[in-house]
Amino acid sequence: MADDGQSVIVQRVEPSSNPVQDEDLDQYGDELAGLTIVDVDVHVDDTLMFMLDYMEGHFRKRMETVLQADFKGEPGNSLRNMIAHIAWLGSSYDKPPRAKLATKEDLLARMQKGIIDYSILFPSELLPIGYLPEPEWAAALATAYNQYMVDAYRNLDGVKIAIVVAPQHPERAAQEIESHAAHSDVVSVCIPDVGVNPPIGDEKYWPIFAAAARHDLPISFHGIEALIHDNYPLRVAHFHTLMQVNSMGFPFTSMLQIMSVVCAGIPVRFPNLKFAILEAGLTWMPFIMYRLDAAYLRYRTELPALEKKPSDYIRDWYIGTHELEALPRRGDLVKLIELYQGQDTTMWASDWPHLERDLIAGFMRYEMEDALRRKILGENALRFFGLKPRK
Amino acid sequence: MEVKVGSVQIAVFNVDGDFFALFGRCPHQSAPLSRGRLQGTVICNADTCWETQWAHEGEVLVCPGHGMEYNIRSGKAFGYDLKLRTYEVAVEDGQVMLVM
Numbered sequence: 001m002a003d004d005g006q007s008v009i010v011q012r013v014e015p016s017s018n019p020v021q022d023e024d025l026d027q028y029g030d031e032l033a034g035l036t037i038v039d040v041d042v043h044v045d046d047t048l049m050f051m052l053d054y055m056e057g058h059f060r061k062r063m064e065t066v067l068q069a070d071f072k073g074e075p076g077n078s079l080r081n082m083i084a085h086i087a088w089l090g091s092s093y094d095k096p097p098r099a100k101l102a103t104k105e106d107l108l109a110r111m112q113k114g115i116i117d118y119s120i121l122f123p124s125e126l127l128p129i130g131y132l133p134e135p136e137w138a139a140a141l142a143t144a145y146n147q148y149m150v151d152a153y154r155n156l157d158g159v160k161i162a163i164v165v166a167p168q169h170p171e172r173a174a175q176e177i178e179s180h181a182a183h184s185d186v187v188s189v190c191i192p193d194v195g196v197n198p199p200i201g202d203e204k205y206w207p208i209f210a211a212a213a214r215h216d217l218p219i220s221f222h223g224i225e226a227l228i229h230d231n232y233p234l235r236v237a238h239f240h241t242l243m244q245v246n247s248m249g250f251p252f253t254s255m256l257q258i259m260s261v262v263c264a265g266i267p268v269r270f271p272n273l274k275f276a277i278l279e280a281g282l283t284w285m286p287f288i289m290y291r292l293d294a295a296y297l298r299y300r301t302e303l304p305a306l307e308k309k310p311s312d313y314i315r316d317w318y319i320g321t322h323e324l325e326a327l328p329r330r331g332d333l334v335k336l337i338e339l340y341q342g343q344d345t346t347m348w349a350s351d352w353p354h355l356e357r358d359l360i361a362g363f364m365r366y367e368m369e370d371a372l373r374r375k376i377l378g379e380n381a382l383r384f385f386g387l388k389p390r391k
Numbered sequence: 392m393e394v395k396v397g398s399v400q401i402a403v404f405n406v407d408g409d410f411f412a413l414f415g416r417c418p419h420q421s422a423p424l425s426r427g428r429l430q431g432t433v434i435c436n437a438d439t440c441w442e443t444q445w446a447h448e449g450e451v452l453v454c455p456g457h458g459m460e461y462n463i464r465s466g467k468a469f470g471y472d473l474k475l476r477t478y479e480v481a482v483e484d485g486q487v488m489l490v491m
Contacts, residue, residue: 265435297419297457300470304435304443308472 036378181215201264265305320349422456
């Protein structure tokens with residue numbers, strides 16, 4: 001190659017060039033003081049290397065093999081990156097594909113600001129677990145993740161954990177719930193919903209719902225970009241860019257899974273079980289509620305277990321605000337929430353520290369009455385996760 | 392048939408000599424329920440052990456507009472948190488009377 005003076009030195013790009021940030025909390029500290037704030041979608045560094053010590057037998061050997069691979073220079077390697085971003089590697093140019101992963105110390109520093117009352121920890125690394133074709137491998141990863149998280153993050157003020165289950169192995173998933181339900185820091189069962197096929201209302205998954213209902217643990221569906229799955233709900237081949245996949249993947253999956261759960265009559269079979277949808281935005285909620293109501297007029301006899309129309313069930317679902325769509329006018333968020341009747345179910349979520357996270361300023365810019373703002377910032381989440389107010 | 396009492400339309404049905412009267416307009420889009428047919432429907436609940444069954448033959452009023460179904464005795468809509476007002480029917484000396 002000719003030396004034309006334009007060549008660059010190739011070196012690893014460390015994600016630490018995009019550090020965890022909390023300036024938005026400082027900016028709004030006074031305004032938020034005295035309010036109950038629950039951040040219902042928080043992520044800490046849970047890359048595979050932390051799970052190694054919790055793997056047994058041949059799955060431990062397999063994990064060792066995985067950790068010896070080097071994908072994208074990511075510290076600790078990343079199942080998520082292997083699956084999620086490799087198709088568009090480098091497409092974001094000057095931005096690293098991920099923010100720095102938040103360490104336990106980062107999390108504690110954020111909590112010590114005294115603004116956020118509770119952080120609910122959700123998985124990052126295992127969000128694509130629904131894609132994995134081997135039920136036993138998926139279940140082993142979930143077991144390792146849950147034990148690691150409970151060991152590493154228990155007994156921390158204001159820190160609560162959503163355990164993860166592998167839906168392709170319903171019996172093991174139910175066992176996970178049985179194992180951790182009594183722990184006071186475990187407040188929800190996370191089902192990563194993307195790639196789950198057949199859809200999550202299918203009868204094969206009902207042991208998961210039965211176990212969660214038995215222990216009064218709410219179910220949280222958490223999305224991820226629907227990237228590699230071959231047929232459900234969207235194929236990567238449909239899109240040329242990551243932006244398109246990201247925009248459609250989360251809400252499409254959420255709509256499909258809500259529809260599947262409601263139409264399967266699960267809210268009738270497990271009437272006390274609470275559900276939430278995270279990381280899918282909000283604007284599609286009125287669409288799926290009232291679209292289903294319209295179709296229900298014609299097809300109700302296909303769903304004879306339902307005792308009321310679909311929107312009457314869906315309006316009981318809780319929903320995290322992240323990734324809040326860019327509604328143009330300051331009064332738009334209230335209008336939207338009125339449309340899906342979400343005053344008592346909408347919960348503020350940041351997705352901290354991921355790159356696409358929502359600053360709290362993004363929520364505070366919308367006009368609403370103080371009572372509604374208090375509900376969304378914390379009161380609704382206290383009810384969903386069964387938490388006591390700390391202020 | 393449909394009768395009008397004041398401004399209220401009421402659908403009246405004669406099922407083998409048993410009379411039933413309900414509010415005559417479907418709350419969905421105001422279709423006239425008196426033109427609906429009577430049939431059964433599919434149910435699925437704890438009483439059926441969550442198996443689907445055909446039930447209520449001849450007692451399910453189907454709205455001619457979009458197919459919403461009502462129990463002709465109770466006015467309760469199948470699959471909706473909704474109930475039509477029902478009226479007591481009396482038959483005296485061959486006269487059918489609504490008790491308002």
